[in-house]
Amino acid sequence: MFLNNYKKAFFALIFIGIFSLATAQKGKIDAIYSGTPWFDNNGNVVSAHGANIVKDNGKYYMFGEYKSDSIIDFTGFSCYSSDDLYNWKFERIALPVQESGKLGPGRIGERPKVMKCPKTGEYIMYMHTDDLKYKDQCVGYATSKTINGVYTFQGPILFNGEPIKKWDMGTFQDTDGSGYIITHSGNLYKLSDDYKSVTEQVVKDMTGQCEAPVIFKKDGTYFWLGSSLTSWERNDNYYFTANSLKGPWKSQGNFAPKNTLTWNSQTTFVLPITGSKDTSYLFMGDRWAFPHQKSAATYVWQPLTIKNDSIFLADYKENWQINLKTGEWSTLKLKGKAIPNTAKEISYSKNWKKSELKDSFADNSSDVNGASFSINFTGTQIALYGVSRPNGGYALIEILDANEKIIQSHQIEMYCKYAESSLKYLSPVLKKGNYKFVVTVLGKHGNWYKKDGTGFGSTGDFVSVDKIIVKN
Numbered sequence: 001m002f003l004n005n006y007k008k009a010f011f012a013l014i015f016i017g018i019f020s021l022a023t024a025q026k027g028k029i030d031a032i033y034s035g036t037p038w039f040d041n042n043g044n045v046v047s048a049h050g051a052n053i054v055k056d057n058g059k060y061y062m063f064g065e066y067k068s069d070s071i072i073d074f075t076g077f078s079c080y081s082s083d084d085l086y087n088w089k090f091e092r093i094a095l096p097v098q099e100s101g102k103l104g105p106g107r108i109g110e111r112p113k114v115m116k117c118p119k120t121g122e123y124i125m126y127m128h129t130d131d132l133k134y135k136d137q138c139v140g141y142a143t144s145k146t147i148n149g150v151y152t153f154q155g156p157i158l159f160n161g162e163p164i165k166k167w168d169m170g171t172f173q174d175t176d177g178s179g180y181i182i183t184h185s186g187n188l189y190k191l192s193d194d195y196k197s198v199t200e201q202v203v204k205d206m207t208g209q210c211e212a213p214v215i216f217k218k219d220g221t222y223f224w225l226g227s228s229l230t231s232w233e234r235n236d237n238y239y240f241t242a243n244s245l246k247g248p249w250k251s252q253g254n255f256a257p258k259n260t261l262t263w264n265s266q267t268t269f270v271l272p273i274t275g276s277k278d279t280s281y282l283f284m285g286d287r288w289a290f291p292h293q294k295s296a297a298t299y300v301w302q303p304l305t306i307k308n309d310s311i312f313l314a315d316y317k318e319n320w321q322i323n324l325k326t327g328e329w330s331t332l333k334l335k336g337k338a339i340p341n342t343a344k345e346i347s348y349s350k351n352w353k354k355s356e357l358k359d360s361f362a363d364n365s366s367d368v369n370g371a372s373f374s375i376n377f378t379g380t381q382i383a384l385y386g387v388s389r390p391n392g393g394y395a396l397i398e399i400l401d402a403n404e405k406i407i408q409s410h411q412i413e414m415y416c417k418y419a420e421s422s423l424k425y426l427s428p429v430l431k432k433g434n435y436k437f438v439v440t441v442l443g444k445h446g447n448w449y450k451k452d453g454t455g456f457g458s459t460g461d462f463v464s465v466d467k468i469i470v471k472n
Helices: 006-010
Strands: 049-056 059-065 076-081 091-095 109-115 123-131 138-144 154-155 169-173 179-183 185-189 198-202 211-218 221-227 238-242 250-254 266-274 280-288 298-303 305-307 311-312 320-323 328-331 337-341 364-367 372-379 381-388 396-400 405-412 420-426 435-442 447-449 455-457 463-465 465-472
Touching: 049 280, 059 109, 076 179, 109 169, 109 311, 123 169, 123 311, 169 211, 211 266, 211 280, 211 455, 298 320, 298 372, 372 465, 381 435, 405 420, 435 463
Parallel strands: 049 109, 049 266
Antiparallel strands: 049 059, 059 076, 076 091, 109 123, 123 138, 138 154, 169 179, 179 185, 185 198, 211 221, 221 238, 238 250, 266 280, 280 298, 305 311, 320 328, 337 465, 364 463, 372 435, 381 420, 381 463, 381 465, 396 405, 396 435, 447 455
16 A cells, blocks of 8 residues: 555564464464454464465465555565465465565565466566655565466566556466556556556556556456555445456446445455365455554455346455355354453453443443453463444454463554444354463554545554353
């Protein structure tokens, strides 16, 4: 996302005591859980924002921004692999910070997208490069002989001998194998047969704004998704349709209910999953959490409903499964012992009380730095439901084993422009045993500003507990 005139104070924040310990999961995750931190095979948080997914030899590979909690500088593009889209193995930093140049120290690198070139068999990664003031933008590319190898940065991709000077970008590979680069403001460029240069501009300035651009195709209809310019803030994403990439493109409005802010996400990719019975379309969205994008930003993955030239995310599917063999999806209820926030098992420190805001929720909340609550549990997994509000802040999550050793430590955010209760944290699958779950108010929240002075972000530091679920 485009960011200007952010508060420099945030980048002085030190990342203290907020990390995922390298304790590998004892069991497998069984579904897609949106809005919660995900953990890889090493027990570390999955860091792959602005991502896309490529299916290669029966396995899914995800490439994304390997974020930092203290700076916006490029810190590398990550590669993860999965057999089921639920459990992710960290492969490597696919493209690290370069010694100098467009992706050197003190530069921006965003929205990596990988495609396999049908002609050469090479894997090509495209990305937005820039300076820290977002004044030197262009679309760059990198290459690799293997999908999970280290990619070699080649510099800007050229059109008529010049770089494409745009920021937010995406890619699209049509069914005939031709490749395209999409940029903000409705621009579409066709790639050469080797995917290493641009041969023509197919669409120019189709629309204003339209960051985070995505194109996918179903039954001869092209869908072009994008978002408004609100910096790291979420907004109501919208889409266009056409029967040809050249257009004409028809504006179709929002694809999620108005004012849900696309269920608090920004589109990054749509992955078709074709099986023996159906093809499902996986909407991949980012839930940014500036400035703590590494530890607190999460993912919103939802099944798109498509009817002719209309797409919908009509409701928020918190937990759901995809059958990769049949291509069908189904919802999944998080099972376990539900513990309300009033239960005696929960031990509160000072300053927790019912929210004073006039909404329909009956959660306990606090904005006092250091205030905490804890619960002892026996099981394999624990989940926290909380209420996000315009005054929500950051919380520290910790899990201690029977010897009082911290085995999981992570940060979450409870900010939203409207009040909503949902799953905020689901632990990795642990070896069945006795544990202690602790949630602590960190006494801070995110704020940021666009270059025109427009401010975004939370108005407070509140952390909430609605209920807890323990899985045996």
